[in-house]
Amino acid sequence: MRISKLLMPTLREDPADAEIISHKLMIRAGLIQKAAVGIYNYLPFGYRVIRKVENIIREEMNRAGAQELLMPMVVPAELWQSSGRWDKYGKELLRLKDRKESDYCLGPTHEEVITYIAKSFIHSYKQLPINLYQIQGKFRDEIRPRFGLMRGREFIMKDAYSFHASQESLDSEYQNMHDTYCRIFERCGLKYKVVDADSGNIGGSVSQEFMVLAENGEDALLSCTKCSYSANVEAAKAQTTVGEQTPTEEPVKETATPGKRTIEEVSSFLQIAPDQLIKTLVYYYKANAKEDHVIVLLRGDHQINEVKLKNYLDADVVLLAEDTVVRKITGVEPGFCGPVGLKNVRIIADNGVQGIADGVTGANKKDTHLINVVPGRDFPLFETADLRLAAAGDKCPHCGAPLEAIRGIEVGHIFKLGTKYSQAMQAEYLDQSGASKPFIMGCYGIGVGRTAAAAIEQNFDASGIVWPKALAPYHCVVIPANIKEPAQLEAAEKIYQELLTAGVEVLLDDREERIGVKLKDMELIGITSRIVVGKALAEGKVEFRLRSAAGNELLPVAAAVRRVIQEFKE
Amino acid sequence: MRISKLLMPTLREDPADAEIISHKLMIRAGLIQKAAVGIYNYLPFGYRVIRKVENIIREEMNRAGAQELLMPMVVPAELWQSSGRWDKYGKELLRLKDRKESDYCLGPTHEEVITYIAKSFIHSYKQLPINLYQIQGKFRDEIRPRFGLMRGREFIMKDAYSFHASQESLDSEYQNMHDTYCRIFERCGLKYKVVDADSGNIGGSVSQEFMVLAENGEDALLSCTKCSYSANVEAAKAQTTVGEQTPTEEPVKETATPGKRTIEEVSSFLQIAPDQLIKTLVYYYKANAKEDHVIVLLRGDHQINEVKLKNYLDADVVLLAEDTVVRKITGVEPGFCGPVGLKNVRIIADNGVQGIADGVTGANKKDTHLINVVPGRDFPLFETADLRLAAAGDKCPHCGAPLEAIRGIEVGHIFKLGTKYSQAMQAEYLDQSGASKPFIMGCYGIGVGRTAAAAIEQNFDASGIVWPKALAPYHCVVIPANIKEPAQLEAAEKIYQELLTAGVEVLLDDREERIGVKLKDMELIGITSRIVVGKALAEGKVEFRLRSAAGNELLPVAAAVRRVIQEFKE
Known part of the structure; x- marks a missing residue:
């Protein structure tokens, strides 16, 4: 694409209301725009990133055998009443009435709807197990939305729900989803940890969170300095030092x-x-x-x-x-x-x-x-x-080594729900002996926008975002250093066309701007690589640079083109 | 995919509340499920169709130079107040309050939000023209939702908005979108007509609708029997027969x-x-x-x-x-x-x-x-x-030939909006002379679910849906006639694997069901082709049939596989 034709509204200054780096950079790089408190427009470059995250999730969920569907955002109250959550869920559940004064809510999560689907269509153990997922906009009326996409009110989520006839089957799908999530976050290029978690509003017995490690992470974690144990501080088991002192004999x-x-x-x-x-x-x-x-x-x-x-x-x-x-x-x-x-x-x-x-x-x-x-x-x-907060220095409940405090951003959460929803909603199947049994369920979520934001928290420098390759809005930008030099312009155009033809997601910066402005924009947005066509063109050379690298390489034109293709075709 | 592992809930009976064929068949084929009045779950097979429509739209919109973004479903009242539509739009605009009692609506269309985006980021004629689009869930609180996806309350729409510095530029983009829509509906395999339309709630001077022709279409159209003139009856110009009789001289x-x-x-x-x-x-x-x-x-x-x-x-x-x-x-x-x-x-x-x-x-x-x-x-x-309804038999306003009445389903609508929103919202750019001017706008919508439903209205028979190739949930199903015959099962498995490897979207019907049930299901859902592995396997042959064809062809296994690959690789 030619940048002159794109909506790419970069800012030089940090926005006043942004506290964390990903929020600042997403606004400055023109990836998102605030539409209301906790509600954002995803601008074209930002939406490209979102769709890349979605596509990785979709590919891996499909590979894991899950089936995609789509549930509505506006959910009838009866479903939430049948699970009991209509009354229990706080004000984060935005309730509304339609023109006929019927009650609805904006779905903040979809256990009720999917359980209704399973109840409607799954009648026999022969149809189990099954895993159904969607990628959808959700709404939670957070009391204090903040940090851009990190804690918004309207947000995009992948939510999956599995149904089983036995605990073993749930355990095995839970492990399947665990492994799938690992592949997803690895493909996104993120450093993450899987930690024990509390099940919160969703319910169920066992749950784990996928935490992208970041200094500014909202979540406090405890991680064993020796073994693999990690937990959200909310869920971390506190080990008691049993008193070895003899109790006093003095009276009270x-x-x-x-x-x-x-x-x-x-x-x-x-x-x-x-x-x-x-x-x-x-x-x-x-x-x-x-x-x-x-x-x-x-x-x-x-x-x-x-x-x-x-x-x-x-x-x-x-x-x-x-x-x-x-x-x-x-x-x-x-x-x-x-x-x-x-x-x-x-x-x-x-x-x-x-x-x-x-x-x-x-x-x-x-x-x-x-x-x-x-x-x-x-x-x-x-x-x-065990009612206390575990803390750094406490003993690991698995191996006894000291725990250390780290911070993370929750990007995924997997739950063994059990029969909480299926029992409440009488969602049952017939087992091999013909008896009615409630479905045993699991559920598995990923915050899509949050994953993009977390990627920034982990990958930035003083100039802007340094996207992991898989998430960058474009792979390469070709910049003529001086747009008034026809030779540079022509060479840039030719390189651009070659890269396009090779299937590289490439930009041509054809704007009438100074080279300094162009370089700053591309570094801010975090385009993965660039080719600058400048004075060295006289010797048949151009400057190549990876966004993540320290300096330029002067390469012959053909070598620069090959280099870019190589980077993105592996 | 193996059908035994899929959610594919077909019904033998028509649902009681479905009046038109697409609604009946979408429910019976397990493509959608009613979640509330006018609100549907898109089940896995149905969502595959939806995503195929979306992908065709996305490819063609990108090819036309439009950029994808995403706006929120929950829109702050201020934006709608600034355009004046907060008060003018009727009860179809579902208004709601958040936990802080601030006013919002569920976006039924997004002129206000996109105009706000343009106002925020487009300041110069140099940034024009631009065309921005999204594919998104919308909500209209219809007074009488009906006909399944045809007139739902929550529905998926592609909406695009273009911004211009001159009427000529708008005219040219309007034509670009007209041509793009033609490509989209052709690729979807639909018979359609472009008709003059009324601009309704959206506003603007010129608009045209893309109508899929169908006997049960909600819209009455008038079409010239001679020239290319067609119009929605709402918008059709009525030609007056000028009286040739001499007025009476008798007094009243x-x-x-x-x-x-x-x-x-x-x-x-x-x-x-x-x-x-x-x-x-x-x-x-x-x-x-x-x-x-x-x-x-x-x-x-x-x-x-x-x-x-x-x-x-x-x-x-x-x-x-x-x-x-x-x-x-x-x-x-x-x-x-x-x-x-x-x-x-x-x-x-x-x-x-x-x-x-x-x-x-x-x-x-x-x-x-x-x-x-x-x-x-x-x-x-x-x-x-001209205040009357034109009618069949009236003269064509272009050529004078008689008009005939036909019916259609509106799947797309393109508008020359002009400055209605940009003036109301003071969304302006600086022209070449440095003067502030309101953007000249166009807008362009496609109903995604409606397009899928319209495809059924045009393509069905007594056994079920006959999807156009581009929209079918799967291209081929391989059916072992008798699952208890190991040779048939093995051959079916082998064919299935070969087709999978060749990139065909293929199903293996591995259910323990009678062949009659399996054939009925596949015909109902409208899978484009099938290979039945039955007794003829003894002579190395299988039955091949296109869903749209009248009968079976008995082909050697390899020829059947080649035939399927050929059908879907052209």
């Missing part, structure tokens, strides 16, 4: 701690280590339409992992309780609560609390704490669970 | 017509031809936020064309007035109104009224008509216009 005693509420204040006032403190948190939660409160105990130096708490309680919502509620349950304001003597409330201790040999906790009395507290002796340890 | 006279209101009643009661009657209609209209009423006169045997009236008045809405309003304006109930003596109301006469030499019309007095009425003598003819 009150001590005055006037105005000392936080772990820092109490530990510094009493001159004890934070890991001797027992933190007492009161949580509100809602599970299966029932509301209640629970007390969570943690070691002073540990942080609560609300995702774990939510999963442990099988709750839809968990929230720190209001002060008035805390007072009602413990008799005192937050900061002075503790488990000793508390009655009529469920208490769950994080595993880390068990190891405390000589603890300190609130006395349920203003300005007072208790010392010499021994869990199990001074208050019962009926329920213990 | 009242005559009693007790209870005779309709054209039929009055003409039969007075024993006159309907074309002697002058029909008087009172219309309410709204134009540029102003409401008013107007009287329209028509010859008794002619029908009003409300689209023409709306365009003539430049109105957003025209509606027949309520009886109370008619009484207020004419002093009498509908059926006895007439133009003679009416004051303080705008009267527009259809061109056909001028030729009446001795007319009859209502007397604005109950149970009374006037006879001996001469237009221009007994009431003024200030305004005359």
Whole structure:
């Protein structure tokens, strides 16, 4: 294509509202344009990248035996009601009414629709297993859309759903999708890690995320320094150091701690280590339409992992309780609560609390704490669970080596859903003995725009984007250094035509602009290679350069053309 | 693909709610499934067809020099407000609010968004002309969605928009798109006609529709029996037979017509031809936020064309007035109104009224008509216009030969928009003299799902769909007649593998079903060719048949394979 005829609106300045590099560069390179908060126009160069990602995904999904279909964006409420998610899903589910006042939502994910399809058409174990996928625009009404395509509201996603008659069949398709995703992200040229994940709103027992590693990644990960274990911090199992100290034999005693509420204040006032403190948190939660409160105990130096708490309680919502509620349950304001003597409330201790040999906790009395507290002796340890955030330095749950903190961008997520949706929606098949069974399901997503954005987070320099070869909007640009030199223009045109004929995705920069402007634009957009036709043409030579390389190579025209063809035909 | 592993849910019975053949067959062949009123799931076989249509469109649009991009489905209200269509567009525009109560709509078409893009990035005549297109899901909240993909609410559309610095440039791109559309529908294997059309909600001066000819087509067309003129009946120009009779010299006279209101009643009661009657209609209209009423006169045997009236008045809405309003304006109930003596109301006469030499019309007095009425003598003819529906038998406006009525399905529509959107949205560029000018625009749409459905309306038989080669979900199916015969199964497998290797889109029907069931399914779905491996295998032969052919050919295995490859490699 001739650049003079293309919509290629590059900017010299960073946009004001862009915080991360991929967002800045996608705007500056004219790949996307904001249409509304979290809603983007994909401009021609950007859409070429999107379609390259889509095509890689499509090829690999087809190769893996999955079948493509397309579900609607506007989904009737009944389907979401039949799964129970119409009420459970928060405001991210954009609900709307049509002209007849019927309820619909914009699909943020399509478990309900695909389960309805399976229920309609799959009646026998003979039709199983099957894996159906789509590449489609979705909508999630994020409370804080940000980072461009990284967390938009309308976004393109590949979502696949598999149906099985046995757990083994699901396990094998889950592995198939795992391997397919690895091929997809490898073909995209990305450095990534597969990490254990929480299943969140989608549900199910086992899930893993595909994380593109990037310093600015939204997700905190923990990765073993020795073995292959990696997990999203939300899901990382925390290993408890079992206390080896003998519990104190001193009896519990009150001590005055006037105005000392936080772990820092109490530990510094009493001159004890934070890991001797027992933190007492009161949580509100809602599970299966029932509301209640629970007390969570943690070691002073540990942080609560609300995702774990939510999963442990099988709750839809968990929230720190209001002060008035805390007072009602413990008799005192937050900061002075503790488990000793508390009655009529469920208490769950994080595993880390068990190891405390000589603890300190609130006395349920203003300005007072208790010392010499021994869990199990001074208050019962009926329920213990892993409820804390794992952290760098914790032991790997597989091999015991220390974990390190890294950051990543979630580009894919695979789930073993089990029968959550098929049971709720009575989607069943007849097994070999003629009995009705709910489908066992898996689901598998990839964020298409996010994959493109993540590729930038991993591949850029001071001049702009350095696309992996497979994702670059074009492979090569031919630039006449001085458009007023007919010889240069003519040679550039000839090279352009040769590359076109050879099937290279090539641009001719035929704009009436200075060479500096042209080079800057092409570096910003990240076109993979360039041929500059300049003064050296007098000796039959042109400058060749890969976007990722440090300098130019002066090559005879034919050699430069061959070089480009070679780069993109391998 | 092996059919045993595919989702291919065929039905033996017609679905209850399907009225037209394409809808029936798409459901029965398992191509689509209703998800809600006017909203469909595209099942794997159906989506393959959709993607084939999309790919033909994409290739031809790219060849024509257009650039692909993608705009969002959820569009902020401000854009629609800036064009003025937020208020003008009826309930087909589904309006919604996000979690922050901001207004959005689901885009039924994207003139506003693309004009915003052009306004943002195109600043100079040097960047013009440009043509940008997308293939995207759209939503129109139709009051009566019906006929499957033919008139759905969520549907896939290719929409293109061009921007120009001169009318000549628009004219030339309009012609380019006209030719591109012809190539697209030819490649799809469709019989179609390009007809003059009304621009409707979109606006602009000139527009043409691409109509796939089909008996059940929703659109009534008029086509010249001699020259190439064709038009949608909404837009067809009506030729007036200029009256050759000398006007009567008798004076106007009242005559009693007790209870005779309709054209039929009055003409039969007075024993006159309907074309002697002058029909008087009172219309309410709204134009540029102003409401008013107007009287329209028509010859008794002619029908009003409300689209023409709306365009003539430049109105957003025209509606027949309520009886109370008619009484207020004419002093009498509908059926006895007439133009003679009416004051303080705008009267527009259809061109056909001028030729009446001795007319009859209502007397604005109950149970009374006037006879001996001469237009221009007994009431003024200030305004005359073409306001009637043209009809079969009318003269062609180009050559005078009679028009005939045919029916079609609108699959494409091209418009010369002019500056309607660019002026409203102040989308301007600098011309060569440095002056700001609004873009001159064109827009060009194709209904993707509709094209697939129209292909069925044109290509089916009693057994099912007979896809044009370019749109069939698969090219060939290989069927072992008896799956329990290892030799047949083995030979079928070998043929299947050979065709796969040759790049043919081939199915192997490896289901444990009777041959009759398999043949029926394949005929219903319309797979283009089949090879049945049956008893003749003993002599090294198999049955080959094209879906469109009348009978089988018995061919040696290798010849059958060659034949299939030949069919799809040309």
